[in-house]
Amino acid sequence: MTDQEPNQQLSVTERTRHRRLREQGSTSRDDLDAILRAGFVCHLGVLVDGTPMVVPTVYGVDFATRTLYLHGSVASRSLAHSPDATICVTITHIDGLVLARSVFEHGVNYRSAMIYGTPELITHATAPEALLTGLRTLTEHCAPGQWDYARRPNTKELRATSLLALPLDEASVKTASGPPEDAEGPDGALGLWAGVIPHHTRVGAPEPDPALPPGTPVPAHIAALGAPGSDSA
Structure with a gap:
């Protein structure tokens, strides 16, 4: 599977099935890839010593191999002892604050993805070449061109680094867009302002x-x- 094959559909599982607001859900692999390309920070949900923990971390994607690379950090400590543990990765982009005529109808315009799976823990001791590949992918996803410009990691630094490689096989995508939806109901006659406050991330x-x-x-x-x-x- 490569990113040259457009309009591929995501497999639906019990964890990724859209149960609420199904009209906001998508099973398009293209939609997932667009969300992944639009950012480089995710939240990693994992059990650490039996306690749920959600860790913000940087990610990079190899779209040719359908692999999401994550900086291991705290999660690697747990996964080293529980190699079959399932993790959940979420990415969210906020596009606007939806202000309706009633508080009940307020909302947020957003693009989000949740990815489930059992990651591979990559270290210098177990897979040195895979570690370099993952670090290059992560670096180039965040700042294209930087891997060939900056000094690359030395052996000491690589030994202190771990990555998680997660297949993009099981994912759920949801988006919301547009104005408030209460104009046609009784609240439409209240004479109150309603609309969207756009939110943009700019470098x-x-x-x-x-x-x-x-x-x-x-x-x-x-x-x-x-x-x-x-x-x-």
């Missing part, structure tokens, strides 16, 4: 490290990250 111009020698140029790939029209969501 700014690169801010150099104060320790840089004067005149150090901004590499083209970094300048492009802060160029007009490079909104991340």
Whole structure:
């Protein structure tokens, strides 16, 4: 499976079945990929020493192999002892605050995905080449061009790093958009303002490290990250 095959459908499972607001759900793999491409921070839900924990972390996606890479961090400590543990990864982009005529009809315009599965724990000791592949994928997803520009990890750093590789096989996608939905009911006659307050995530111009020698140029790939029209969501 590659990202060159459009309009592939996600398999529906008991965990991904849309039970509420089904009209907001999608089984399109393209919709999932668009949500993944639009960001690089997710929330990882995992059991750590028997206690539920939700950890914000950075992710990167290899769309050719349908693999989501996550920085292991706290989760790797638990998964090393429970290699068959299931995790849940969520990504959410907020597009607007929906203000209706009644508080009950208020809402949020959003794009979200939930991904379930049993990840592979990747370390330098068990899979050094896979660890490099995952780190490259994660780095390039966040900042294209940076892997070939910056110094790459040395052996000591790789030994201190772990990643989780999660297949994109089981996922649920939901989105909401548009204005409030109470205009046609009794509240439409109240004479109150209703509408959407848009929310956008925008990147700014690169801010150099104060320790840089004067005149150090901004590499083209970094300048492009802060160029007009490079909104991340």
